[in-house]
Amino acid sequence: MLWLCLSFPQLALDAVGGDAQRHWVMARHGAHQWAVSTCGAITPGMPVSMARLRAPEALGLSRQPQAEQALLASRAAMAYGIGSPVVAERLEIAEPHAVPQACVWVEIGASQRLFGGLEALRDQLCSVLIEADVQARIGIAPARAAAALLAQVGDTAPCLHSADLPARLATLPIAALPWPKAWREPLQGIGIHRVGQLWQLPREGLLRRLGAGCLRALDQLHGRAPEPFQAITPPSQFNVRLELLEEIAHVETLLFPLQRLLGELLGFLAAHDLAVLRLRLELELAWAGEGAQPSAQGAPLELQLLSPARHRDRLLPPLREQLMQRPPPAPVRALRLIAVECTRPHPDQIDAFVASRQAQDWTATLERLRARLGEAAVWTPVxxxxxxxxxxxxxxxxxxxxxxxxxxxxxxxxxxxxxxxxxxxxxxxxxxxxxxxxxxxxxxxxxxxxxxxxxxxxxxxxxxxxxxxxxxxxxxxxx
Amino acid sequence: MSSALAQLIDQGRLWRGHVPRTVHTLPTGHAALDAVLPGGGWPRGALSEVVHAAPGSGELRLVLPLLARLTQQGRPVALVAPPLLPYAPGWAQAGVDLSQLIVIEAPAPQALDTTCQLLQAGAAAVCLWVVRLNEIDTRRLTLAAETAQAFALWMRHTAAHGAPSTAALRLRVDGNGAAVLKVRGGRPHARCLLAA
Structure with a gap:
């Protein structure tokens, strides 16, 4: 088994919907509060008082575990395009100043032949991530814990055989592992800072001093002990709600969270190999607008495409045209994007590159004109x-x-x-x-x-x- | 002859009498009209004007052979802001492949912008019905047609036809005849009868 691990260092910030330059996320345990995301001079694990000193103008937000779980599940669905099974976990320790790690593992041992090698597979995954505008670190190793450690440290060279694992992990710091303080502090006390040094210690001594849990974690790290997992199944429908950090009244500013939602939709379509035909965007308003909508829901925007689409530049321009034509009557508090109808995508024409690109341009222009002038204004006589x-x-x-x-x-x-x-x-x-x-x-x-x-x-x-x-x-x- | 002069003549910016210019055209489908036009047809990649008195004076019969030929080749053709409804059985009888035809009912201020977008997106020909276009608009339309190497056809009314324009071809049509009022690289011609 060969596992590819995607580590998302900024998951907590993305789940809250913040901006990396202006916001940071803090966690609490008892009386302790510390930062868990990076923002300028603030690093994960820093106490809140020091963080506020270092960056006084940045705003601290509290963690939202359910939002993080939902976002991790949607990103795990993206990984289904390159292998299976997919495991998504948040490695958390209930201790002060512990930085949670959010990882998605996907088993790629069987998919290498399909994609024509590890490089091609990694390029495919990177293109999907770039399209969806997601930042991640990648690590490849035969054991899940080892892949997570490689991703955390930023070592992108793959480790293909478990016999190579001790050598690869020898120089990596123990501080990067998600281990509780009860294990790390005694090791620091006797001067063990690297995994290689830990691996060379006698096993009965470790068992006696640190317990069976530590020994099993070490074995799992080197691929000697089994790691049970629960695979995640991707959702069959796309219905995602994004709550905005602040109420947005200006239509141009609304496009940024909309682009994020579209990124998630594209990841979903890539995972299921579908193309979307009908979309619905619902806006939740801060207060009820005047006129025919007495509730605090703006009129939903329906987008009917002429042919199935799975690229950002087919989906964003018609939505933008509709928003410009009918701006919401009140500031928007949350967005919900629903893929109402999805079908198998049409294969691209292979006869002439120019012909297929022109056909896509023509359909995209017709959709844009339909969005601008109304659906009844563009028709063909029959x-x-x-x-x-x-x-x-x-x-x-x-x-x-x-x-x-x-x-x-x-x-x-x-x-x-x-x-x-x-x-x-x-x-x-x-x-x-x-x-x-x-x-x-x-x-x-x-x-x-x-x-x-x-x-x-x-x-x-x-x-x-x-x-x-x-x-x-x-x-x-x-x- | 110096190279700069040869280049100007090749590009068609200089007209020498009695020397035929190479113009990329598509035949109009009316033999009498083709005989009097330089290049023998509608100029490709340029703006042409069809001046007529009222809808139904023969302007559609003039351009239909061109539209039929283009749609049968599988190229899309668009009609922007037509005054009346194009009648599908009649157009199908004239040989137009209706699945390649698009009708766009745009209000007058947006009609020109819509036409330029359609030309950029790959339409083979766009017929535009708009009352007035100023010089900047006609240049925009000409530029869009040149870039796409497509046919831009402006259907004008006789009442508004006095203003000068930079079209490559201007025809006036009435009943069953057409007169060439202005053509780039050729001389104006009196009325000639079109095929029935």
Missing amino acids: VRDDHRPAFAQDRGAPGSRGVAAPTTRRPLWWNPRPQPLAQCPARTGIERIAGGWWTPAPLDADYGWADINGRQAWVRRDVSGDPLGNRAWIEGWAG
Whole structure:
């Protein structure tokens, strides 16, 4: 088994939704409070009083364990794209000044052949992480604890065999391990600072002084003892709520948390190999807006795409257009993004690189125009199978096909509101069309071409017994 | 002849009488019109104007062969802000592949911007119905058409046609004939009959 460990040093900050330059997260245990994230001069493990001295203008926020758990689960779903099983754990010790480590392990022993080597696999994972805008450190080792230690220290070279583990771990500090103080302090007292020195100590002495737990942890670190784990299953639906740190009234500022939500959505789509067709973005407002929405929920933004999409530049521009067109009536307190409909993605065309990229540009532009002008403003004419000329045409979704056209001559322009004429003019090519008696709009009329002021008009005369006499309407023009 | 002069002539910025210029065109589909246009058709990558009196005076019949040829090649074609509804059976009878046709009902202030975006995104031809375009707008449209090497067609009304513009081709159509009012690299021509 070969494990790849992703360590997220700033998970606590991301779960709270803070900015790395202005916010830091603090944890408490009893009377002690200490920082657990990095912000400028503040390092994890620093007491709160020293942190406030070092960076007085940064704001300290308290930890939110449930949010961290949810965020870790969503990031674990991202790792499913390269291997299985996936284990997500937060290594925490209930002690003052202990820095929690949040790690996701994914077993890649079986996937190397599929991806064509370890380098290709790592590049694939890095591209998914960059797309989702997530910072992580990677460590690869045959044992989970060893992979976590390599990731924590920042050693990216993979260790492929358990026989190499003692040599690789020899120089790493014990302080980087998530071990309780009851184990670390006696070791510091006798001058043991590196894992290699610990490995060379006699085992009965360790068992007697530090206990069986420490010995088992050391064996697990070197791959000599089994490490039980519980694999995490990815959620089947994407429905994520993001609570904002402060109420946002300006639409441009709302785009930053929206980009973060889209990053999570892209990770979900990559893990399940899906593409999204319909999205819904719900805004929770600070107070109820005026008008038709009495509750504190803004009208949800629905986005219907023309073809399934899984890239950021297909999803962000239409959402941005809709937000600009209909800004929320009150400051926004939280966002919820729901993927309503997902399908298998269309494979990209392989015939010509230029052709497929142009097709994507065309669809993206049409979606942007639909978002800006309204969904009813962009359509394709389709021919319907109906004898009545007014119903033989329809507005269809862009790119849809209809049936074949009739053979008799038809106009090119259609009047949406037929123009009445006082008297029926002389016409040529008269057609009698009757039908649709089972519908609310039956037709019994004759159509013909007339010359009106130099233009050819298609004129309809009703023969269903019109009491007003010889009336006619202009239905269309031969352009 | 110096190289700079040869370059200017090649780019078409200098017109020498009696010397035919290479213009990239697509045939209009009307033989009488092709005979009088330099290059024998609609100029590619440029703005063309079709001046007509009212919808239905023959402007659609003039451009339909071009649109039919482009849609049958699988290239998308867009109509921006048409005054009436394009009637699907009639267009299908003229040979247009309707699945490649898009109609966009944009309000007048946004029509030009929409047209430029469609040209940039890869439309083969865009027909625009807008009453007035000032000089900056026509230059924007020409630039968008040149970059995309597509056909930009502005359907103008006769009433507003007095203002000068930088189009490469200006035609006036009425009934079943068309007159060439202005063409880059050629001479204006009187009315010629189009095929029925």
